[in-house]
Amino acid sequence: MSSIKQFQVTFDCAEPERVARFWCEVLGYVVSPSEDQGSWSACSDPTGVGPRLFFQRVPEGKVVKNRVHLDVRVGTGLVGEERLAALEAECARLIPLGAVRVRLLPADDENESCIVMQDIEGNEFCLD
Secondary structure (H helix, E strand, O other): OOOOOOOOEEEEEHHHHHHHHHHHHHHOOOEEEOOOOOOOOEEEEEOOOOOOOEEOOOOOOOOOOOOEEEOOOOOOOOHHHHHHHHHHHHHHHHHHHHOOEEEEEEEOOOOEOOOOOOOOOOOOEEEO
C-alpha cells in the first residue's frame, strides 16, 4: 500500500485570484502564476511544509455551511486569556483583509476557545 505524501485543498469560488490572495495574506503563502485566464488560481507555502491551496471558478454561489474548513492555528499551546488575546489579535488583522467574524466559541470542558470566521466569499474557517 502506498502512502500519500502531499495533498491540496480545493475551494470552489467566484473570484479565484481574489480568494487566493486573501489566503496568501492569512497564511503567509505565495500566489502561483495563473496560466488559465482567471478560471483558477493557486497558492503555496513558501517553506514547502503546508498544503497547496487551489481555487477554481464555479458558476454557483455558496449556499450552505462548509463540510470542510481550515483551522488557522494561532493559539496553539496557549490557554485562557493569553489564547483569547492571540485569537482576537489575529481576528483584528484579518478583518481589514475582508474576513468576517462570525462568533466566538468559548472554552468548555473539552475544547479551548476559537473564533469562527468567514473568508471574502463566505467560506467558514476557525482561528484556533
